[in-house]
Amino acid sequence: MLTQFVQQLANGVVLGAMYALIALGYTMVYGIIQLINFAHGEIFMIGAFGAFTVYRYILPDGTSLWIALPLMLLGGMIAAVAVAVAMERFAYRPLRNAPRLAPLITAIGVSIALQEAVRLYYPDARSKLAFPQLITGSPIPIGFGASVDRASVVVVLVSVICMVALTLFVRRSRMGRAMQATAQDPDTARLMGINIDRVIVMSFLLGAALAAVAGMAQGLYLGQIDFRMGFIAGLKAFTAAVLGGIGNIQGAVVGGFALGIVEVMAVQYIPGQFGGGAWKDVWAFALLILVLVFRPQGLLGERVADRA
Amino acid sequence: MTAMLEVDDLRVAYGTILAVKGISFRVEQGQVVTLIGGNGAGKTTTLRTLSGLLKPAGGQIRFKGRRIDGTPAHKIVELGLAHSPEGRHIFPRMTIEENLLLGAYLRRDGAGVGRDIQRAYDLFPVLGERRKQAAGTLSGGEQQMLAMGRALMSQPELLMLDEPSMGLSPIMMQKIMETVAELKAAGTTILLVEQNAQAALTLADRGYVLETGRIVLEDHGQALLGNDQVRKAYLGED
Numbered sequence: 001m002l003t004q005f006v007q008q009l010a011n012g013v014v015l016g017a018m019y020a021l022i023a024l025g026y027t028m029v030y031g032i033i034q035l036i037n038f039a040h041g042e043i044f045m046i047g048a049f050g051a052f053t054v055y056r057y058i059l060p061d062g063t064s065l066w067i068a069l070p071l072m073l074l075g076g077m078i079a080a081v082a083v084a085v086a087m088e089r090f091a092y093r094p095l096r097n098a099p100r101l102a103p104l105i106t107a108i109g110v111s112i113a114l115q116e117a118v119r120l121y122y123p124d125a126r127s128k129l130a131f132p133q134l135i136t137g138s139p140i141p142i143g144f145g146a147s148v149d150r151a152s153v154v155v156v157l158v159s160v161i162c163m164v165a166l167t168l169f170v171r172r173s174r175m176g177r178a179m180q181a182t183a184q185d186p187d188t189a190r191l192m193g194i195n196i197d198r199v200i201v202m203s204f205l206l207g208a209a210l211a212a213v214a215g216m217a218q219g220l221y222l223g224q225i226d227f228r229m230g231f232i233a234g235l236k237a238f239t240a241a242v243l244g245g246i247g248n249i250q251g252a253v254v255g256g257f258a259l260g261i262v263e264v265m266a267v268q269y270i271p272g273q274f275g276g277g278a279w280k281d282v283w284a285f286a287l288l289i290l291v292l293v294f295r296p297q298g299l300l301g302e303r304v305a306d307r308a
Numbered sequence: 309m310t311a312m313l314e315v316d317d318l319r320v321a322y323g324t325i326l327a328v329k330g331i332s333f334r335v336e337q338g339q340v341v342t343l344i345g346g347n348g349a350g351k352t353t354t355l356r357t358l359s360g361l362l363k364p365a366g367g368q369i370r371f372k373g374r375r376i377d378g379t380p381a382h383k384i385v386e387l388g389l390a391h392s393p394e395g396r397h398i399f400p401r402m403t404i405e406e407n408l409l410l411g412a413y414l415r416r417d418g419a420g421v422g423r424d425i426q427r428a429y430d431l432f433p434v435l436g437e438r439r440k441q442a443a444g445t446l447s448g449g450e451q452q453m454l455a456m457g458r459a460l461m462s463q464p465e466l467l468m469l470d471e472p473s474m475g476l477s478p479i480m481m482q483k484i485m486e487t488v489a490e491l492k493a494a495g496t497t498i499l500l501v502e503q504n505a506q507a508a509l510t511l512a513d514r515g516y517v518l519e520t521g522r523i524v525l526e527d528h529g530q531a532l533l534g535n536d537q538v539r540k541a542y543l544g545e546d
Contacts, residue, residue, distance in 0.1 A: 174413070181399050181410050187361055188397040190381035191390075193414040193462065 003145035008268045009261065010142060014152040014221065016260025017159035021214035022237030023244070023252035024166060025207025031183040031247035032203045034100070038107040039087060040211060041234015042114035043080045047212025048131070048225045049118060050079025055132050065134055069154075076212035083114070084208035085201060093197075111230075118227040128226040131219035155217040162213055163253055166206065170249060175202060183247070232281065236263075239288040245298025254299055262287055310373045312337045312466055312497055313358070313389075318367035318377075320350070320357050327353045329521035330367065335466065335499050340492050342500040342508040342529065344542055345518035351501040352394050354518075355470050358499075359391035360384040371466070386414050390464035394471045394501075396455040400444025404435050407443050407454055411461030421461070428457035431487065449480030456487065467491070468499045473507065485511065505542035509533045517542070 022044050029037045054075030059068055091110050095103045118125050135154055139147035170176035181189040182199045190196055218233070219225045236259065244255025266283035267276060274282075291298065313335040320328040328350040335341045343351045356362045358369060360381030369377040376384055385391075390411075399407050408428055412421045429436030432453040438446070443454055452472055459467055472488065473481040485507045492498060492511060502508035509515050512529035517538060525537065532538050 177402075177406060177410060178413065180402060184399045184401055185397055187381075188393060188399070189410075190361065191359060191385060191393065192410045192458075193382045193385040194410075195380075195382045 004268070006142065006144040007146040008264050010146060010148045010152070012261030012264035013257060014148070014155055014260070015264060016257035017156050018214045018217050018221070018233070018256075019237050019240045019260050020253045020256025021159050021162060021210045021217070022233060023240040023256045024163070024249065025211050026238050026241040027244075027246055027249060027252040028179075028203045028207050030241070031249075032179065033092075033096075033200055035092065035103050036107065036238065038104070038234065038238075039110035039114060040207065041230030041237070042111050043084050043208045043230070044211040044215045044233055044237075045118065045225070045227060045230030046083050046114065046215070047076040047080035047208070048215030048219045048229065049076075049122060049125075050212065051076035051216040051219060052129060052131060052225060053079070068134060073213065073216055076216045077209045080208040080212035080215070081205050084204045088201060088204045111234075115227050115230070122227070125227050128224045131223055131225050133220070133223055135220060151220045155221055158213060159217065162210055166210065167249065169206075175199070179203060236284055239284055242288060242298060243291050245300040248298065248300050251298055251300035258299070259284060259287065310370075311335060312372060313499065314368075314370040315354075315358070316368045316370070318354065318357065318369065319365045320353050320362055321365040326365065327521055328357070331518070331521070331523045333516050333523065333526070335497060337497055338495055339513040340488070340498045340500060340511050342502060342512040342515045343518055344502055344505040344508055344515060346503070346542075348520065349518035350521040351518055352470055355391060355468050355499070355501055358468065359389060385462055388463070388465035389468065390459040390462045390466070391468045392455045392459040392470060392472065394474065396448075396451045398443040398446070398451050398454050398458070400442065402443055403440050404443055404446075404454055405439040407458050408461050411458035414462065424461055424463070428460065431490075432457055449476050449484070452476065452480075452484055453487075456484075466497045466499060468501075470501045471503060472500075473502065473504050481507070505538065506533070509538075
């Protein structure tokens with residue numbers, strides 16, 4: 001009983017780490033330009049494909065794990081960042097002063113375009129591709145009779161490192177302070193000498209790099225990738241961002257882990273005809289609806305009332 | 309001698325509506341110049357255009373002899389023109405110290421920035437006492453001090469202050485105006501926009517009266533204080 005609970009908790013944390021990484025991209029871009037970038041899920045997918053490309057076409061057979069993993073991650077990040085920066089430059093920037101619905105619709109268009117581009121032009125991408133299972137070895141016991149496989153441990157560790165690094169960057173660095181200032185008051189940020197265009201590009205760039213980490217993590221965790229993987233993961237991560245409070249970086253992390261754990265627990269413990277894996281997306285989105293009805297500002301709340 | 313700031317036939321439009329309809333004025337080095345006028349006269353619009361937040365519909369702006377109309381806002385600060393905006397606009401969720409650091413965003417001289425932060429705390433001791441406090445929790449007057457301190461952090465050659473006394477208690481208003489006088493005494497060149505015409509004209513070397521986007525009067529500050537038209541319209545006398 002306890003073993004099962006701890007096991008599911010661990011699974012929820014792994015899932016939550018991936019949601020949180022993607023949610024950070026949604027929340028940073030939203031915080032700065034109030035755009036829900038619905039194509040962000042596809043950036044996650046392209047990150048996974050970038051990592052896969054390095055493995056398939058660049059690395060020689062039998063490359064050591066310690067060389068292969070960082071190079072794959074780097075490849076995924078480069079692909080994701082390049083696409084995200086181009087997307088901002090050519091799809092969103094021309095609409096900077098347009099009514100808010102215009103960039104939102106554009107985001108949906110970009111999302112479909114990216115999915116189709118990968119499906120049509122990436123070799124063999126019409127069906128699922130087997131992602132290499134590089135991290136092997138016996139599961140690691142975590143107490144109470146539960147255990148987690150080694151890939152999951154790596155996923156959680158790398159995710160947490162990324163989140164801490166991002167928080168430090170935003171709080172301590174000059175560019176991070178510029179991002180905070182722009183999020184709070186863009187016109188006044190310009191009066192400080194901050195180049196807003198660069199801040200916006202930086203928010204897309206950081207979000208894409210984190211999404212690439214998540215994309216590769218999902219490949220390692222599930223053992224397969226496909227051109228559609230960004231759709232549902234993107235929606236879930238968006239849910240996580242709203243759950244935590246959109247625009248709030250800590251909120252995205254809390255929301256991601258909360259959503260991952262709730263989803264796993266719902267599948268495990270809801271009995272009868274609503275139980276089981278088939279209903280997991282339903283519970284995730286039901287949670288979104290509940291949050292929107294009862295606490296629309298999210299768990300950590302978008303703090304808006306202090307503009308004196 | 310070229311003026312520090314020369315504005316020539318400046319026009320600014322919101323959509324098709326002209327808010328500033330061809331105004332010209334100058335600010336010489338070391339002067340305090342004030343723009344006064346009622347709501348909607350175009351004072352704030354003029355400052356926002358000078359600092360690059362708005363693009364002019366026509367006319368020219370020269371700062372230190374160089375045209376800056378059409379230059380992006382973040383480049384204009386770099387040239388030495390700082391703007392403390394109407395409504396203060398401090399960054400509410402950052403500390404006082406972080407707000408001041410953002411004022412020095414373009415500076416690379418860490419030691420100098422540290423000295424100037426200390427100078428801001430000397431000028432406004434209340435800010436120094438609360439340096440780690442979120443700026444959004446300050447009172448209106450304290451926020452105004454922070455906004456002025458932040459604008460000074462860029463080491464501007466011309467400081468533009470938009471309605472520094474707006475919404476403040478009479479005591480706080482007096483304190484802010486005393487600070488403006490101190491800055492003037494230290495040789496700071498200031499372009500001051502105020503609804504409190506009495507206070508602004510008392511300080512100013514030169515004043516311009518704006519009405520619905522046009523300059524209707526200009527003179528020395530003291531002369532405008534004694535002008536019948538100004539006394540009736542802006543100083544509440546009949």
